[in-house]
Amino acid sequence: GHKAKRGKLSGEYEDGKKETEESILHEISTDSETEDEHKPKSNSAKRKRVSSPVEQDPNEAYFSNPYIKVLKWEWFTDSQKESRVLPIEPYLLYQGRIIDRPGDPKTPGKGSSFTARTKTPQSILERARADAENDTSSPVQQRSNRKLGQIGGGRVSAPFQTTPHSKRAALLHQTTSEHDLGQSSDLPEMPPWVQNDVKYACQRSTHADPPNAAFIAQLDKIKLARLLTGDEIGVRAYSTSIAALAAYPHKLSTGREILLLPGCDAKIANLYVEFANYGKIQEAEDAENNEELKVQKLFYNIWGVGATTARDFHKEKGWRDLDDVVEYGWQTLTRVQQIGVKYYDEFLLPIPRSEVEDIAATIHKHAVKLRDAGIQSLVVGGYRRGKEHCGDVDIILSHPDESKTLNIITDIVASLEQESWITHTLLISTKTSDRGQQTLALNSSSTHGHGFDSLDKALVVWQNPHYTPSTSNPSDPKPKNTNPHRRVDIIISPFKSGVALQFSLTSLRKS
Incomplete structure (x- = not known):
């Protein structure tokens, strides 16, 4: 097997061939220098490996093929605990074959280096143009190779926007955690309104208790924040997405499902990935804890007060609570708003x-x-x-x-x-x-x-x-x-x- 490895070395690196071979053999050997001090130094690495009574490598069969292996991190930590190299089979996640780059007539010959080939901006542009000419895949296929976004501790946003060439955004790549959790990559059968791309909520039924109510509740918080800040386009977009998710009869398991729903795009899919990973959406949490939005929401809950008026109460008039409304602006309120303030707490009761x-x-x-x-x-x-x-x-x-x-x-x-x-x-x-x-x-x-x-x-x-009547004051005439x-x-x-x-x-x- 080691001869096969040495035989694959290219002629371009002939000068370093002997050194590479010796390094490979030295790594395979498990004898320490202390054990070999009594042996003549003229002995080859190969003879040293064969003659030494060493323990059989449990992973020799796996590393005898030219595949790249991806292991769980636990393999390293468990090997440390055992003070020995453990077999990799229980920890193996993925292995892939290395494919050589296709021949390129523009590639420099022997003696050239990667740095020399790519050190000028002109060469980078030429290679990009060549790749674009050779790429015959459709825009949908190209975008399907991208991830929907980076999931971090902060806010998640869509890394790209849909184009007129495609109605659907790119699909999420399946992650290692999905394999660990035993989740299937197969999507459930889509309801007819999804298959027929029905966009209007009045043309589909909505469940009283949708299976994705927790995720929808997070989106409702973001929608309310957009409403209070005057983002009409954002309110409309979130309303459309929430209506589609409320009508979806299946429990979501991956962001790819969301991309199939009318009115839902990569932004909503990214938010779902964040929600699935952390149990919350940072943007929703930030909106709920924002002090200005808390005050505006307080005014917005007054019967007869809309988002614009609530924003005016806070930003223009400088009011902070209902007491400010009563003390400084009672006479400016409409009759409906006055009654809304008077029965504020009662009107909020379900x-x-x-x-x-x-x-x-x-x-x-x-x-x-x-x-x-x-x-x-x-x-x-x-x-x-x-x-x-x-x-x-x-x-x-x-x-x-x-x-x-x-x-x-x-x-x-x-x-x-x-x-x-x-x-x-x-x-x-x-x-x-x-x-x-x-x-x-x-x-x-x-x-x-x-x-x-x-x-x-x-x-x-x-x-x-x-x-x-209350029993606390039975003598009350009224x-x-x-x-x-x-x-x-x-x-x-x-x-x-x-x-x-x-x-x-x-x-x-x-x-």
Whole structure:
């Protein structure tokens, strides 16, 4: 075997051939100089190796072939502990054959050096042009050889951007840790909406409890940070990616899966790799711990305050908490914002599904009492999406007879106020009734608005009037209602509008 190794030495290095051979033989020998002091120095290395009674090398068979071996680090540490060279077979991760470079007519001949061939910028450019001419692979194949990014302790970003030549970003290389964990490189079967490249969320179903909820929660933090900082493009991109991940029915195992989902690119795949490695995303952690964003998030959670107003409260007015809002800007707030500050903590309390159903049943009951049993109602929003807890209650009312829904919104609000279900009415809109419940033309420039803005609706504060008085002060003539205040939106839709289609596909509440 050693003769074969020596025979592969090229003629270009003939001058160093003898020295290389002797080095190889000397390394193979396991005799120490102390053991050989009594032997004549004229003996060859080969005779010395054969004549010495040494222990058989356990790895001789592995190193007798011209393959490069990659071992686990534990082989080195375990060998140190055992004070001997352990067999490499249990620690072998990879071995590959060395392939000689193809012949290049431009390569200098004998006596030249690598430094001499590449010392000028012109030679480097010439070699790059030659490689580009010889490379016939497609842009997708070229990018598939790149890694998606370097995973470190800091923030991860995509090292390249997609080009018009490819719809998909490059795939992640399989790592050693994937082998150690026993993960398969095979991807699960993609759902039809992935195979057909369906981009719109309304064309696919979303799971109430997606299998990748923890990763989505991290992306939600980043999206909120982009929203608070005014990055509209970033908000749209993250919203699209989150919607696709929420609809994906499989537990993610590799970043390559993400690259197949419509609306997800290398940036999201990199973030998943970071999340899979560390259990968190540094960008999300930084956003959550940022002091400025904490203050803006506090203001953003006020009912009636958007991201722009929250940013203005903090950066322009210099407010730091709700006390600053009350002390320095109460008179500048709208009525909705004032109520949002007054019931700030209560509005942040989640509403259980059972309570949502009770609120909807009460509204439906009053609507039937005011009109007839033909009233149909549908709870939408988070409740319809299957959430166990909702932030507010959205209910749509309709009737096959359009005359029954004309101005019904004002009647319902008055009836509920009379029984103390509604404590504050923030908005009542009768835009649909004002135009005779006629639908708006497509691309209409009417001042009536579009979508829900063009419908009759009421935004109210709801509180269950039935409560048990506190026993701490039984002599109080007017005990305080301890039930939390809730946000409720009541929307009236003409039966011929597009919302009627949702009624036909969803279970309806009828008397």
